[in-house]
Amino acid sequence: MSEGLSTTSYALLGLLAFDDETSRHGMTGYELKQRSDYTLRFYWVSPAMSQIYTELAKLDRLGLAEPVTASKGRRTARRYRITADGHETLLDWLRTSEPEFPILKHPVALRLIMGHLLDPGQVQAMLADYIERVGERRQDLRDVRDMLGDAHERRFPAMVADWGLGFYDSEAEIAQKLLARLEAEPDGPQGS
């Protein structure tokens, strides 16, 4: 009962709202997943497919989204569109809810803190590897950013993409500096 919406629900509702403004023919769960994979994923999470279908069923139940062209013929695809109620609910959330402080789950930093338990070489390899992976991620996001272009209607998504790029640049820079710091003192002065 009382079915509140999670932040992920609002995020998906937000994706439906974007669709509404552009094509307005609705989105399938599958499409929503793809969209999540190259937007939400960078600053929130990309929910599992099963989760997306669950959320969609919930949004429908609450009247915030509705299936459009519900399985035309015997086609299995169900497209969902945001409703007026859904729009209102989203807007209300945006206007009145306090954004939580960001949560960063950083397995590399978590391991680095216990660096004294490892060989110096292993720690350095871990950082070097991380820097590389950050570069790959950055490129993925760079592609997204390029697709967004400089159109005024997409300036907010573009800003968020730029935010992400800035984050990755910062990560690479910090890790690089730490790596240099470790390389400067190969084993460390054992004495005080």
Add this chain to the structure above:
Amino acid sequence: MSEGLSTTSYALLGLLAFDDETSRHGMTGYELKQRSDYTLRFYWVSPAMSQIYTELAKLDRLGLAEPVTASKGRRTARRYRITADGHETLLDWLRTSEPEFPILKHPVALRLIMGHLLDPGQVQAMLADYIERVGERRQDLRDVRDMLGDAHERRFPAMVADWGLGFYDSEAEIAQKLLARLEAEPDGPQGS
């Protein structure tokens, strides 16, 4: 059955390992929570008290940690110490597991992407507020960093603290730039 350890379990085991190297009289769940609040919290999560007690019971059950001075007299405090097995397990995890890529859950960025649904003033206020909160968090972490000092034994925790400070600086800088960008075009050029 099969009881694997979560990353959070390893994080707590790591805290017990630090204690072992310094005082070795063990830590209570309560102390572990306090420690988490000003270390883990910045790059992982600070688990709820109930979660910590659950983890401690699990580590005990698996022989990775053990209660020391188990409730001396009728005192309720139970101090836990990492075992040799626990040490080995932790080391094994550090050496062989691939660190996941960091996950950033960023409610401010999530809202910003839907900025076109809000008044320009509201978006700007949200960013300004965020910048302020980042400053507060940074100060909390700065205090932790200062406590760590420059002692060689604590160089890894110090590095991670510096990492966090770098992250906060980057966040503040990015948000500041975006804010300036929004202020530069008060309403935006409605036409193309």
Add this chain to the structure above:
DNA sequence: TGTAGCATGTAAGCCGTTACATGATTGA
């Protein structure tokens, strides 16, 4: 004497994942 902090735990429940199960459509 009472309240803040120390200390420990259980129960209910949310959010999300992986594994499983199924089937249609498109193009090589």
Add this chain to the structure above:
DNA sequence: TCAATCATGTAACGGCTTACATGCTACA
């Protein structure tokens, strides 16, 4: 025709939170 991709869902379960419940200790 066969594989990749599109498409949808259920079941089981893990990890974590909040709410609840309890009690001791130090100190103002």
